Amino acid sequence: MKKFLDLISAEVASAFEACGYEASYGKTGISNRPDLCEYQCNGAMAAKKKYQKAPFVIANEVVEKLKANRNLAREQGTTPVFDSVEAVNPGFINLKVSGDYLAGYLKEMAADENLSVEKAAQPKTIIIDYGGANVAKPLHVGHLRSAIIGESIKRICRFAGHRVIGDVHLGDWGLQMGLIITEVRHRKPDLPYFDESFEGDYPQEAPFTISELEEIYPTASAKSKEDEVYREEALAATAKLQEGVRGYHALWQHILNVSIADLKKNYGNLNVEFDLWKKESDAQPYIPDMAEMMKKEGYAYEDQGALIVDVKEESDTKEVPPCIILKSDGAALYTTTDLATIIDRVKNYDPDEIIYVVDKRQEMHFTQVFRCARKTKLVKEEVDFKFLGFGTMNGKDGKPFKTREGGVMRLERLISEINEEMYKKIMENHEADPEEARRTAKLVGLSAIKYGDLSNQASKDYIFDVDKFTSFEGNTGPYILYTMVRIKSILAKYRVNTAAGQDAGLFAADSSEAKASADAKSKNTESELSGEILTPVGESEKALMLELTKFNSVIEQAEEELAPHKICSFIYDLSNALNRFYHETKILAHEDAIQQASWIALLTLTLRVLETGIDLLGFEAPERM
Ligand code: ARG
Numbered sequence: 001m002k003k004f005l006d007l008i009s010a011e012v013a014s015a016f017e018a019c020g021y022e023a024s025y026g027k028t029g030i031s032n033r034p035d036l037c038e039y040q041c042n043g044a045m046a047a048k049k050k051y052q053k054a055p056f057v058i059a060n061e062v063v064e065k066l067k068a069n070r071n072l073a074r075e076q077g078t079t080p081v082f083d084s085v086e087a088v089n090p091g092f093i094n095l096k097v098s099g100d101y102l103a104g105y106l107k108e109m110a111a112d113e114n115l116s117v118e119k120a121a122q123p124k125t126i127i128i129d130y131g132g133a134n135v136a137k138p139l140h141v142g143h144l145r146s147a148i149i150g151e152s153i154k155r156i157c158r159f160a161g162h163r164v165i166g167d168v169h170l171g172d173w174g175l176q177m178g179l180i181i182t183e184v185r186h187r188k189p190d191l192p193y194f195d196e197s198f199e200g201d202y203p204q205e206a207p208f209t210i211s212e213l214e215e216i217y218p219t220a221s222a223k224s225k226e227d228e229v230y231r232e233e234a235l236a237a238t239a240k241l242q243e244g245v246r247g248y249h250a251l252w253q254h255i256l257n258v259s260i261a262d263l264k265k266n267y268g269n270l271n272v273e274f275d276l277w278k279k280e281s282d283a284q285p286y287i288p289d290m291a292e293m294m295k296k297e298g299y300a301y302e303d304q305g306a307l308i309v310d311v312k313e314e315s316d317t318k319e320v321p322p323c324i325i326l327k328s329d330g331a332a333l334y335t336t337t338d339l340a341t342i343i344d345r346v347k348n349y350d351p352d353e354i355i356y357v358v359d360k361r362q363e364m365h366f367t368q369v370f371r372c373a374r375k376t377k378l379v380k381e382e383v384d385f386k387f388l389g390f391g392t393m394n395g396k397d398g399k400p401f402k403t404r405e406g407g408v409m410r411l412e413r414l415i416s417e418i419n420e421e422m423y424k425k426i427m428e429n430h431e432a433d434p435e436e437a438r439r440t441a442k443l444v445g446l447s448a449i450k451y452g453d454l455s456n457q458a459s460k461d462y463i464f465d466v467d468k469f470t471s472f473e474g475n476t477g478p479y480i481l482y483t484m485v486r487i488k489s490i491l492a493k494y495r496v497n498t499a500a501g502q503d504a505g506l507f508a509a510d511s512s513e514a515k516a517s518a519d520a521k522s523k524n525t526e527s528e529l530s531g532e533i534l535t536p537v538g539e540s541e542k543a544l545m546l547e548l549t550k551f552n553s554v555i556e557q558a559e560e561e562l563a564p565h566k567i568c569s570f571i572y573d574l575s576n577a578l579n580r581f582y583h584e585t586k587i588l589a590h591e592d593a594i595q596q597a598s599w600i601a602l603l604t605l606t607l608r609v610l611e612t613g614i615d616l617l618g619f620e621a622p623e624r625m
Pocket of ligand 1: 129133134169358
């Protein structure tokens with residue numbers, strides 16, 4: 001469907017043209033003075049110079065033309081675009097759209113399964129690299145942002161009609177693996193993994209649990225900082241693993257298995273789903289040939305034993321260091337696996353675009369990787385690389401978010417604290433079945449976390465404020481859900497009322513049959529029961545309708561700019577408009593059934609738009625709260 005604002009602009013543009021001015025002056029925007037008008041065109045002022053005419057004169061001519069269009073439509077019984085058009089000094093054109101025209105647009109939107117959003121004419125294949133957890137390290141809040149933002153970007157691009165592949169790209173190939181292997185070796189030197197002469201089958205069972213594993217890494221990491229010998233050992237273990245030494249490989253496989261099972265559970269709790277569970281190590285097979293090619297084609301040179309590609313450009317204002325492809329000991333680095341991963345992605349998925357959702361402090365790394373990939377022609381020129389760097393999640397003290405005791409906040413703990421908070425609130429609000437309240441708390445808690453994150457522009461740091469994010473009022477996830485639950489409850493009551501009304505006569509005849517039919521009716525979809533959206537009668541109703549028309553353009557912007565926060569601010573405005581309309585209108589008690597059915601249709605559409613909106617953000621609404 002065309003965008004509502006484009007239709008409005010087109011009407012004004014054709015009036016400019018009919019008056020002898022260039023159509024482009026008719027570009028119309030949403031008014032920033034909603035007390036005066038809904039839309040505004042400032043083109044007459046811009047046209048002054050070219051036509052050497054006072055803007056007010058131009059505005060008046062255009063207004064007369066628009067009025068003539070409106071009168072003609074009324075005479076012919078078609079729908080005029082505008083109700084009121086007015087020229088205001090020094091040359092503004094103030095516009096109010098006609099209620100019928102607005103209702104007509106929303107009727108079409110309600111009939112459209114994509115709610116007015118057009119699918120991309122040329123769908124792209126997009127890979128989204130997000131999540132980025134490191135195996136054997138506990139998920140912490142830093143990875144939370146990547147998961148939340150990436151998941152939303154994935155859903156938005158998919159909704160826009162693209163073919164989207166989400167890849168978790170686990171970190172499993174660097175020094176961290178060497179550290180874990182070294183620590184296990186110190187603790188249990190007799191395990192067969194460390195016996196180079198061992199030729200049998202290694203044990204099926206991992207020599208550690210997930211909680212042991214999570215303790216092993218920080219211990220090893222701390223030791224390596226103090227003990228040079230230990231560090232050397234870990235570096236050597238990393239190199240051995242990358243070379244494919246059998247025992248190290250088997251141990252690494254255990255680390256992966258134990259860790260991935262835990263990660264799947266954690267991401268599942270966040271409503272985050274990856275299409276691919278690829279890892280840095282999956283790029284290893286490409287590395288030798290890649291290094292060979294870079295040398296042979298003259299892109300790479302050797303420097304103190306290391307293999308290097310220069311990626312600086314003349315226009316650089318900041319120094320961009322060269323890419324190290326292989327260290328002097330032959331080990332692969334983070335840059336190496338990222339480059340080789342590009343080869344894998346091109347080969348298997350032929351993407352048009354790769355989007356990386358990673359902490360913005362890694363921007364330089366990606367600048368190097370993207371430049372190197374282009375320079376060494378790992379990708380076709382048309383392939384787009386996008387780096388979506390996000391800011392830090394801070395605590396109220398403005399420092400990176402920590403536990404109350406000052407430690408690193410683990411994701412599991414953060415989620416359970418929020419859920420507990422939500423559970424308390426729900427039980428305070430009304431008496432609820434504890435089990436249902438737990439389920440609801442989980443849904444609402446997730447909305448608090450995700451909306452709190454996504455409502456900020458991704459690149460900015462933000463303050464994770466539990467009290468604010470879990471509030472049912474203000475610009476929060478729970479407020480959006482509360483609004484949706486309110487609509488659901490009105491619709492449910494309406495359904496019961498309507499079904500009861502229609503079946504009142506039948507009950508006398510055969511009560512069991514009538515009861516069955518009433519049950520069936522109450523299960524009817526909303527659209528079957530609700531009527532047509534009619535011309536708005538009240539001001540708050542019209543405001544709600546105008547808000548709804550923005551949906552397709554909001555989605556388009558969110559997709560183009562990779563900006564979920566645009567969806568947040570839209571659904572917040574929409575929720576406010578809905579609540580104002582609700583407070584000013586007696587919907588269920590209204591005596592005119594057709595008018596009532598129209599409002600029900602409007603609520604149904606609003607609910608669908610909100611449902612789509614939160615789905616694109618990655619959370620769901622409960623039935624009650
Ligand atoms: N594992 C990395 C980290 O924790 C993030 C991975 C991001 N993606 C990538 N292709 N480098 O910092």
